Amino acid sequence: MSAKKKQTPLMRQYFKIKDEHPGTILLFRVGDFYETFADDAQLVSKELGITLTKRNNGGDQTPLAGFPYHALDNYLPKLVKKGYKVAVCDQTEDPEEAKKAGRKIVEREVTEITTPGVTMSEKLLDHKRNNYIASLHWDGSTVGVAFSDISTGEFALSHVDEKNLDSLLAAIQPSEILVQQKKKNKLDEKLTHHNISYIEDWVYDGDYGYNLLTEHFETHSLKGFGVENLKVAHVAAGSLMHYMQETQKAYLRHLRRLYAYESSEFMSLDAATKRNLELTASIQEGGTDGTLISILDDTCTAMGGRLLRRWIMRPLKRLKPVQQRLDAVEKLYKNTDIRQTLREELEQVGDMERLISRIAVGRTNARDVVQLKLSLAQIPRLKSQFSGIDDPLLENISSRLKLLIEVQERINTALKDDPPASVRDGGMIEDGFNDELDELRDIAKNGKKYIAKIKDDLAKEHNIPSLKIGYNKVFGYYIEVTNTHKDKVPESFIRKQTLVNSERYITPELKEVEEKVLSAEERSKTLEYELFEELRLYVAEFADDVQQVSHAIAELDCLQGFAEIAFRNNYAKPEVGDHEEIDIKKGRHPVVEKSLPMGEPFIPNDIKLDNDEQQILIITGPNMAGKSIILRQTGLIVLLAQVGSFVPAKEAKIGLVDKIFTRVGASDNLAAGESTFLVEMNEAANILNNATPRSLILLDEVGRGTSTFDGLSIAWSLAEYLHNHAPVAAKTLFATHYHELNELEQMYERTKNFNVQVKEHDDKVVFLRKLIPGGADHSYGIQVADMAGLPQVVIERAKEILKNLESHSLDITNKNGTIENEASSKKEAAKNLSEKVEKQPETSQMTMFQTHVDPRIETVLNKLEATDPNRMTPIEALMLITELKRLVD
Ligand SMILES: Nc1ncnc2c1ncn2[C@@H]1O[C@H](COP(=O)(O)OP(=O)(O)OP(=O)(O)O)[C@@H](O)[C@H]1O
Numbered sequence: 063m064s065a066k067k068k069q070t071p072l073m074r075q076y077f078k079i080k081d082e083h084p085g086t087i088l089l090f091r092v093g094d095f096y097e098t099f100a101d102d103a104q105l106v107s108k109e110l111g112i113t114l115t116k117r118n119n120g121g122d123q124t125p126l127a128g129f130p131y132h133a134l135d136n137y138l139p140k141l142v143k144k145g146y147k148v149a150v151c152d153q154t155e156d157p158e159e160a161k162k163a164g165r166k167i168v169e170r171e172v173t174e175i176t177t178p179g180v181t182m183s184e185k186l187l188d189h190k191r192n193n194y195i196a197s198l199h200w201d202g203s204t205v206g207v208a209f210s211d212i213s214t215g216e217f218a219l220s221h222v223d224e225k226n227l228d229s230l231l232a233a234i235q236p237s238e239i240l241v242q243q244k245k246k247n248k249l250d251e252k253l254t255h256h257n258i259s260y261i262e263d264w265v266y267d268g269d270y271g272y273n274l275l276t277e278h279f280e281t282h283s284l285k286g287f288g289v290e291n292l293k294v295a296h297v298a299a300g301s302l303m304h305y306m307q308e309t310q311k312a313y314l315r316h317l318r319r320l321y322a323y324e325s326s327e328f329m330s331l332d333a334a335t336k337r338n339l340e341l342t343a344s345i346q347e348g349g350t351d352g353t354l355i356s357i358l359d360d361t362c363t364a365m366g367g368r369l370l371r372r373w374i375m376r377p378l379k380r381l382k383p384v385q386q387r388l389d390a391v392e393k394l395y396k397n398t399d400i401r402q403t404l405r406e407e408l409e410q411v412g413d414m415e416r417l418i419s420r421i422a423v424g425r426t427n428a429r430d431v432v433q434l435k436l437s438l439a440q441i442p443r444l445k446s447q448f449s450g451i452d453d454p455l456l457e458n459i460s461s462r463l464k465l466l467i468e469v470q471e472r473i474n475t476a477l478k479d480d481p482p483a484s485v486r487d488g489g490m491i492e493d494g495f496n497d498e499l500d501e502l503r504d505i506a507k508n509g510k511k512y513i514a515k516i517k518d519d520l521a522k523e524h525n526i527p528s529l530k531i532g533y534n535k536v537f538g539y540y541i542e543v544t545n546t547h548k549d550k551v552p553e554s555f556i557r558k559q560t561l562v563n564s565e566r567y568i569t570p571e572l573k574e575v576e577e578k579v580l581s582a583e584e585r586s587k588t589l590e591y592e593l594f595e596e597l598r599l600y601v602a603e604f605a606d607d608v609q610q611v612s613h614a615i616a617e618l619d620c621l622q623g624f625a626e627i628a629f630r631n632n633y634a635k636p637e638v639g640d641h642e643e644i645d646i647k648k649g650r651h652p653v654v655e656k657s658l659p660m661g662e663p664f665i666p667n668d669i670k671l672d673n674d675e676q677q678i679l680i681i682t683g684p685n686m687a688g689k690s691i692i693l694r695q696t697g698l699i700v701l702l703a704q705v706g707s708f709v710p711a712k713e714a715k716i717g718l719v720d721k722i723f724t725r726v727g728a729s730d731n732l733a734a735g736e737s738t739f740l741v742e743m744n745e746a747a748n749i750l751n752n753a754t755p756r757s758l759i760l761l762d763e764v765g766r767g768t769s770t771f772d773g774l775s776i777a778w779s780l781a782e783y784l785h786n787h788a789p790v791a792a793k794t795l796f797a798t799h800y801h802e803l804n805e806l807e808q809m810y811e812r813t814k815n816f817n818v819q820v821k822e823h824d825d826k827v828v829f830l831r832k833l834i835p836g837g838a839d840h841s842y843g844i845q846v847a848d849m850a851g852l853p854q855v856v857i858e859r860a861k862e863i864l865k866n867l868e869s870h871s872l873d874i875t876n877k878n879g880t881i882e883n884e885a886s887s888k889k890e891a892a893k894n895l896s897e898k899v900e901k902q903p904e905t906s907q908m909t910m911f912q913t914h915v916d917p918r919i920e921t922v923l924n925k926l927e928a929t930d931p932n933r934m935t936p937i938e939a940l941m942l943i944t945e946l947k948r949l950v951d
Pocket residue numbers: 654658663664665666683684685686687688689690691692831
């Protein structure tokens with residue numbers, strides 16, 4: 063609303079600035095308040111629960127909502143957490159200056175825009191996770207991606223094929239994504255679930271982006287960063303740099319380098335797999351309870367915590383770096399003393415990575431700088447721990463731990479150990495650091511002493527023992543005399559103020575001293591600020607070094623964390639190799655084993671998968687038997703191994719996996735507004751199109767989101783496809799309630815049946831949780847329902863119905879002949895069935911589905927069998943159809 067009619071000068075200024083910052087809430091500083099007007103005021107008042115009032119605007123009443131300036135740190139994060147962008151507009155001159163220059167209102171400028179993806183505020187950042195903003199640019203099916211975390215200085219570029227974009231975004235989980243305005247109505251639906259900011263089209267034109275980057279990095283090209291060839295990503299990176307500069311309004315001197323993010327270096331995990339494996343967020347509440355990271359994070363620093371999250375989201379795919387991490391973990395695992403000391407030292411390291419970012423950009427104070435110094439002081443202690451360890455990765459980390467002594471010393475001599483939070487009020491700089499400052503401080507201090515002396519002298523001279531000297535902003539130092547002694551006051555005192563019980567005066571002598579003290583104090587505050595700025599810029603010059611050290615510390619922290627967890631939770635070092643076998647002995651689920659009720663042991667299981675004999679394992683077993691847990695623990699063990707961690711197993715041989723896919727049938731995706739079954743099928747299609755022989759596929763009751771027959775058919779043909787169609791042939795665990803799938807074992811040589819064992823005792827099921835070869839013959843669904851406490855009458859009735867269904871299906875089976883009746887051996891049976899599948903799909907379907915035949919079909923068949931159409935009148939035929947219709951309705 064930029065009203066063009068008569069406006070007050072203040073409102074005119076407001077609307078001008080507001081128009082210059084579309085899409086943001088403008089917090090407009092007026093005196094001691096941040097105000098919002100018009101539509102912003104309505105919104106802010108609703109979102110923050112603050113009062114909505116009105117302000118006179120040239121006769122009109124403009125809605126107004128505001129809060130005191132000191133509440134900014136409280137309210138601003140609340141708005142940004144709700145997904146808004148917030149621009150802070152400050153007064154950039156003293157009202158006195160404005161008056162002198164003949165301006166009616168002070169000048170104002172937007173000093174910072176905070177958005178979900180671009181912030182340095184500790185109130186908005188989680189110290190254990192990166193806050194990424196990504197930028198996308200398309201060229202055909204190639205997507206140029208740039209992403210950055212401005213709070214740590216990371217800035218990466220990548221090219222991905224459009225179909226892999228989901229996986230990349232799942233790995234970085236950006237809080238905000240930048241897209242060119244003209245793509246607005248053409249975005250893929252998956253992307254629209256992200257927080258998207260649309261950027262003006264011109265930013266994507268020509269060399270603008272590339273030039274912005276080379277200007278910032280002060281280079282002629284981007285060759286030195288190894289990203290020169292990522293042309294499409296240059297445009298994305300340019301728009302990202304443009305956006306970050308526009309919002310931060312500062313020189314981002316801590317963005318020191320670009321790097322190429324090679325998706326091909328990392329195992330691919332799409333968003334659904336990350337969700338299903340509950341890596342960093344639980345499916346139920348979205349929190350971290352019950353997630354892999356909640357078990358695995360034993361890092362001691364914020365930087366380590368963030369890196370661990372990145373590692374978990376991007377497991378490695380190449381052997382050498384995996385082995386290097388595992389070897390380093392082993393060294394630290396075996397060396398408990400060193401590990402414990404390292405942990406103690408790491409506990410003392412602050413978040414250097416974010417400290418240096420704030421210092422570099424200028425959103426900082428002396429406390430941050432002192433904190434940085436204390437963290438740097440830990441480096442020699444960390445380094446000294448490595449002397450006894452012979453390990454290439456740990457040695458490499460040690461060599462990257464630069465001591466940065468000169469920075470520490472400079473901070474040490476410049477700053478007091480416990481400086482105040484404000485940088486404008488003095489008290490930060492150490493005595494003896496700057497001569498002029500020492501002199502000014504002396505004057506201020508002596509002046510105060512002198513004032514105390516004046517007080518004593520006056521009290522004595524005029525015999526007023528209670529005479530006081532005070533200070534306020536309005537008339538500076540004053541003498542205060544209570545009414546009891548009023549008559550003793552000499553004429554030389556100049557009266558300034560009358561209070562209820564006392565009078566206040568000044569004297570020329572007092573004013574003279576005051577002038578000296580105050581100007582010295584003012585000057586020293588300004589000088590302290592200047593000295594602090596000088597120090598800040600000096601420290602900022604080391605941003606790159608501090609970042610490198612931070613990365614080394616983060617890596618060390620993750621490795622020691624893995625070692626500590628392995629030690630505490632009894633994990634084993636996996637044997638990772640460049641082969642195609644997965645052989646896990648006594649594997650456990652890292653999260654479930656920690657959350658079982660007291661006294662209930664976790665039952666470990668073996669899993670062997672390969673590309674020759676056991677490519678597809680069909681896992682059956684009753685509800686609650688533990689099928690899903692076996693699938694998930696296999697996925698997690700493979701993932702942990704490729705992250706470089708020990709694994710919850712007695713032994714594990716892991717052939718490098720390039721992608722893990724996990725699908726759970728009928729998973730809820732109502733938020734996305736899609737039918738659960740459609741989602742399930744989309745996901746299945748995605749697997750078949752992307753899996754390779756190196757992939758691991760975990761299918762948990764896929765197909766159950768539709769009718770039994772459809773579901774079974776889909777599950778069956780999925781398994782067939784995975785077995786038969788090169789290049790898929792991916793290792794697959796298929797948990798299912800469709801016992802019919804067990805027939806696949808007879809037909810396809812690399813398919814094997816397993817079941818999770820249970821025992822029946824007094825009509826109750828006892829879960830043994832053991833995975834054994836062979837298919838399950840029973841579902842025990844009714845017994846499980848009984849255990850869950852369904853009313854007894856429902857259970858009894860269910861048993862009756864089941865009996866009925868089973869006897870009907872038996873009849874049909876007998877009519878068609880069972881596989882066992884037709885064939886003497888299992889092998890032959892398989893051959894028979896496979897022939898049927900190939901030659902006579904209808905017959906084979908009957909065989910496959912026989913235990914699920916609807917009893918109504920049988921009735922219909924019986925009726926038809928007893929009918930001779932040649933002997934029926936048209937009316938009789940019509941009546942028969944009506945009767946059959948009634949039967950099936
Ligand atoms: N190996 C195990 N040792 C101990 N408890 C286990 C084990 N596996 C599973 N459980 C327990 O059994 C519960 C059910 O396991 P899970 O969800 O895997 O069953 P399921 O066979 O997939 O069931 P459904 O078919 O109903 O989905 C788990 O939540 C866990 O508490």
